[in-house]
Structures are given as structure tokens and as C-alpha cells.
Amino acid sequence: MSANVPTDICFSFSGLRARGGRTGPHKDGWGMAMYRDGDVWSVHDPRPSADSDMAEIISSTSLKCDIVISHIRQANVGGVCLLNTHPFSRLLWGKTWSYAHNGQLENADELSITQHHPLGSTDSERAFCWIIEQLQSRFDDLEPALDVLSEALSQLALQLKEKGVFNMMLSDGDKLYCFCTTKLHWITRRAPFKKATLSDEDVIIDFKEVTTDKDVVTVIATQPLTQDEKWEQMEEGELCVFDGGEVVFQIKANL
Amino acid sequence: MSANVPTDICFSFSGLRARGGRTGPHKDGWGMAMYRDGDVWSVHDPRPSADSDMAEIISSTSLKCDIVISHIRQANVGGVCLLNTHPFSRLLWGKTWSYAHNGQLENADELSITQHHPLGSTDSERAFCWIIEQLQSRFDDLEPALDVLSEALSQLALQLKEKGVFNMMLSDGDKLYCFCTTKLHWITRRAPFKKATLSDEDVIIDFKEVTTDKDVVTVIATQPLTQDEKWEQMEEGELCVFDGGEVVFQIKANL
Numbered sequence: 001m002s003a004n005v006p007t008d009i010c011f012s013f014s015g016l017r018a019r020g021g022r023t024g025p026h027k028d029g030w031g032m033a034m035y036r037d038g039d040v041w042s043v044h045d046p047r048p049s050a051d052s053d054m055a056e057i058i059s060s061t062s063l064k065c066d067i068v069i070s071h072i073r074q075a076n077v078g079g080v081c082l083l084n085t086h087p088f089s090r091l092l093w094g095k096t097w098s099y100a101h102n103g104q105l106e107n108a109d110e111l112s113i114t115q116h117h118p119l120g121s122t123d124s125e126r127a128f129c130w131i132i133e134q135l136q137s138r139f140d141d142l143e144p145a146l147d148v149l150s151e152a153l154s155q156l157a158l159q160l161k162e163k164g165v166f167n168m169m170l171s172d173g174d175k176l177y178c179f180c181t182t183k184l185h186w187i188t189r190r191a192p193f194k195k196a197t198l199s200d201e202d203v204i205i206d207f208k209e210v211t212t213d214k215d216v217v218t219v220i221a222t223q224p225l226t227q228d229e230k231w232e233q234m235e236e237g238e239l240c241v242f243d244g245g246e247v248v249f250q251i252k253a254n255l
Numbered sequence: 256m257s258a259n260v261p262t263d264i265c266f267s268f269s270g271l272r273a274r275g276g277r278t279g280p281h282k283d284g285w286g287m288a289m290y291r292d293g294d295v296w297s298v299h300d301p302r303p304s305a306d307s308d309m310a311e312i313i314s315s316t317s318l319k320c321d322i323v324i325s326h327i328r329q330a331n332v333g334g335v336c337l338l339n340t341h342p343f344s345r346l347l348w349g350k351t352w353s354y355a356h357n358g359q360l361e362n363a364d365e366l367s368i369t370q371h372h373p374l375g376s377t378d379s380e381r382a383f384c385w386i387i388e389q390l391q392s393r394f395d396d397l398e399p400a401l402d403v404l405s406e407a408l409s410q411l412a413l414q415l416k417e418k419g420v421f422n423m424m425l426s427d428g429d430k431l432y433c434f435c436t437t438k439l440h441w442i443t444r445r446a447p448f449k450k451a452t453l454s455d456e457d458v459i460i461d462f463k464e465v466t467t468d469k470d471v472v473t474v475i476a477t478q479p480l481t482q483d484e485k486w487e488q489m490e491e492g493e494l495c496v497f498d499g500g501e502v503v504f505q506i507k508a509n510l
Binding site: 044046 | 294295298299300302307336338345346375
């Protein structure tokens with residue numbers, strides 16, 4: 001989620017967490033990184049989100065954030081444990097970057113890591129550590145401008161895509177960077193707000209009742225979370241950067 | 256906390272979190288590792304616990320756990336950010352070990368690390384990584400018996416104590432290991448349960464109303480959290496191991 005006002009993720013997370021062991025097979029843990037004003041909270045739980053008390057608390061409590069990255073895991077590479085649970089986080093340019101990955105990469109151990117070693121044993125975390133190292137080695141201690149950084153991320157993501165499926169979300173608390181290989185959908189909600197119905201839970205929300213006219217809220221997910229709204233589909237190889245709920249940069253690859 | 260039945264930490268955490276920026280100076284982030292049946296949730300937040308919505312949620316929600324390690328930070332070494340926020344966690348012997356440290360160590364960079372590199376920049380995390388490496392190098396992939404492991408932890412903690420103040424809590428979700436340099440207090444509550452009053456908040460609880468006769472719950476803290484109960488004080492150089500709320504092993508150093 002990326003929003004221009006602190007916004008809670010109760011509705012969307014209710015739908016997502018159902019897929020973690022009930023309406024979907026992603027039962028091998030879940031996690032969330034929640035940013036507000038650049039600070040971040042994180043929660044990780046190796047249990048299925050559908051059964052987790054902590055997920056119940058998060059989905060029923062009105063924690064308001066600018067950017068949220070949440071992940072439900074279906075384990076391929078790496079056991080089911082806390083350190084293999086997304087989102088992963090690393091420090092770069094004085095900020096905490098959080099990252100989640102959908103998909104599977106072959107030969108991820110070929111990605112050269114000299115400094116930011118993974119803690120767990122997933123291909124996903126290794127790819128993240130590699131991205132952080134590549135960025136640091138290209139730009140050293142100076143964060144580049146948005147267009148330059150986006151171009152670099154696009155190039156790195158395209159390299160990872162050669163190893164398999166790399167659908168990704170990445171944030172520094174300011175921007176939300178999304179890269180699509182096979183599936184990423186997004187929807188921007190703004191005035192006039194309407195009703196929406198979750199696909200995975202018997203829940204309807206009327207966004208008019210919980211928003212003001214100025215709110216802009218974008219939700220990105222591998223599969224649409226609602227059944228009665230029109231979600232945009234990202235293209236293969238596309239990088240989309242969100243800021244305050246708006247698309248602020250977009251790179252489409254020539255595949 | 257160590258308990259023989261899943262127990263919530265609402266009462267104790269209400270007192271602890273007040274010290275994170277309101278009744279105490281430990282305003283540089285807070286975190287919690289909550290174990291139940293060997294699984295673990297973790298929450299980290301670089302904001303003051305006294306002001307944190309997430310801390311508010313945790314302190315008012317009845318999440319029931321076997322073991323909880325919680326920490327409020329007063330930053331000495333390392334900036335205020337997520338990766339410097341306790342408790343830290345690492346995998347060893349197929350389990351997630353969580354750890355929090357009170358105190359300050361000199362020349363922590365002299366602690367040799369070859370494999371389990373710290374993610375953040377605190378002396379605390381470095382000491383933890385060093386402990387994990389030392390345990391792994393001594394015992395390889397085979398977890399030793401409780402007495403052998405406790406003896407090893409006691410020796411390692413005494414070495415760290417030579418570098419400064421090392422009050423520590425460490426858990427694998429089964430046992431809770433506590434080591435005292437300057438201050439650690441603990442109280443075991445069991446039938447007949449009584450009332451208790453927090454020191455830092457205007458809150459009284461009657462444990463009779465929230466327990467059964469079989470419950471045994473031990474809370475350990477640097478400073479007693481209640482004002483009308485008798486807390487035990489650990490000795491300098493003492494290692495205490497708790498299981499199900501009971502002290503199951505104790506090593507007192509000959510200083």
C-alpha cells in the first residue's frame with residue numbers, strides 16, 4: 001500500500017491473510033513492514049497468517065501508515081522459520097529498506113555477496129542482499145535521484161528475472177518500488193470513493209465512510225484482493241514507483 | 256517472562272513501556288519476541304514505546320505466550336533504527352534464538368566474528384553474534400544438555416562482563432537464560448495469587464482473577480515492575496535458567 005495520508009490496512013490485510021492457509025496455500029509464515037513518517041514497524045511470524053493471533057490483531061486494529069509491505073509465504077527454498085519470513089530489511093543510505101518477493105529464482109547462490117550476507121536461507125533474501133550491495137557499489141554513500149535509482153533497480157530486477165520469477169516490492173518508507181515478472185495488480189482509490197468487496201472474505205467496505213475527498217490510496221497485490229473493482233495489471237518487466245498513492249515513475253522493459 | 260501456561264504480558268508490558276520515554280529514558284525504540292509452542296513472533300519499532308501505537312496494541316491485547324523477551328532501548332552505541340532494535344534473533348540448532356542486552360560493552364569490535372555477522376551497529380548485537388558463533392564452534396550441530404549449555408553460556412557471559420555491563424536475556428522458546436552483571440530482578444507468581452500495583456503506571460491487577468491454581472509465571476526485569484511485591488535480586492555473575500516459570504538451573508560465579 002502507498003497512500004498520501006496515513007491509512008490503515010485492515011480491509012486489504014483481512015483478504016490477504018485468508019490466503020495464508022485458508023483460501024490460498026501461502027501458509028508458511030507472514031510478515032509486514034509498516035512505514036509512517038519514515039519510521040518503520042515490522043512484524044514477522046512463521047505461522048500461517050490465517051491462524052495467527054498477531055495477524056488477527058493487525059487486521060482488526062486501525063494502525064495507520066503511509067506505506068505497508070506485507071507478505072504471505074509459500075516456502076520453496078529455505079525452511080519455515082522466522083529468519084526466512086518476508087519482508088526482509090536492510091539499512092542503506094541511512095534508511096531501513098524493506099523488501100518482499102513473490103516467485104522463485106534458480107541458482108540464487110551465484111549472486112555474489114561480499115558484505116550484506118543473508119541471515120536466512122531463502123533465494124529471496126539473497127536477491128535482496130545482492131540488490132542492496134549492487135546499489136551501494138554503484139552509488140556509494142550518496143542516494144541518487146529517483147530516475148537514476150529507478151533505472152538501476154529496473155536493470156537489477158531484469159537480471160534477477162533471468163533467473164526465474166521475480167515479482168517484488170521494495171520501499172525506503174518514502175517511495176514504493178514494484179517490479180513485475182508474472183503477476184502484480186494495483187488499484188488506486190480516490191474520490192469519489194465507492195464500496196468494495198473482498199474476494200477471500202465475506203467483507204464489504206464503503207470507502208466513503210473512512211476517507212476524505214483528498215485521500216489517495218493505492219494497493220498493489222499479486223492477485224486482486226477485491227471482486228468488484230477494476231485492478232490494473234502490471235506488464236512483464238515493468239517497474240512502477242508509487243509515492244503518496246500516485247505512480248511517480250514507470251519503466252517498461254523492451255523484452 | 257517464563258510461564259507454564261500461555262500467559263499474556265499486558266500488565267508487565269504496560270509498566271515496561273512507560274519507561275520507554277515517559278517514566279524512564281529508554282526512548283530509542285523497543286521490541287518484543289513472543290514464543291508459543293516453540294514458534295516466535297517478533298515486533299520491532301525504533302520509536303519510543305511510550306508513544307508507539309504498536310506498543311499500545313501489544314499492551315492492551317491478550318496475546319498469550321510461554322516466553323516473552325521485551326526490550327526498551329537507550330541508545331549508546333549505534334543509531335536509532337530498526338536494525339539496532341532488540342531483541343535480536345539468530346538461528347541455531349534449528350531454532351530461533353532471541354536475545355536482549357542491557358548495559359554497554361567496551362571494545363566489542365574485538366569480538367571475533369567469522370560467520371554470523373551483525374546487521375546493525377550495536378555492541379549488543381555483536382556480543383550476541385559472538386555467543387552464537389562460540390556455541391556453534393563448541394558444539395557444532397548438536398545442542399548439548401541443559402547443564403552443559405548453561406555452563407558454556409555462563410563462561411561466555413563472564414567473558415563479556417569483563418568488557419563492561421552485560422545483563423542479558425536469551426531464549427530458544429523452550430528455556431529462558433538470564434545473566435546478571437549489575438541488575439536483574441525476578442518474581443515468581445503462583446497460587447495463592449494476590450494483587451499487584453505497577454510502579455510506572457496507575458494500574459492494579461488482581462492475579463486471582465486471571466489465573467488458575469496451577470499457573471506459574473515468572474517475570475524478570477532490570478528493575479522491579481511492581482511496587483507492592485517482593486522481587487528477588489540476581490547476583491553479579493549469576494546465570495539463571497527458567498522453564499515453565501520455574502528456576503531449573505542456576506550458576507553463581509566465584510568473583
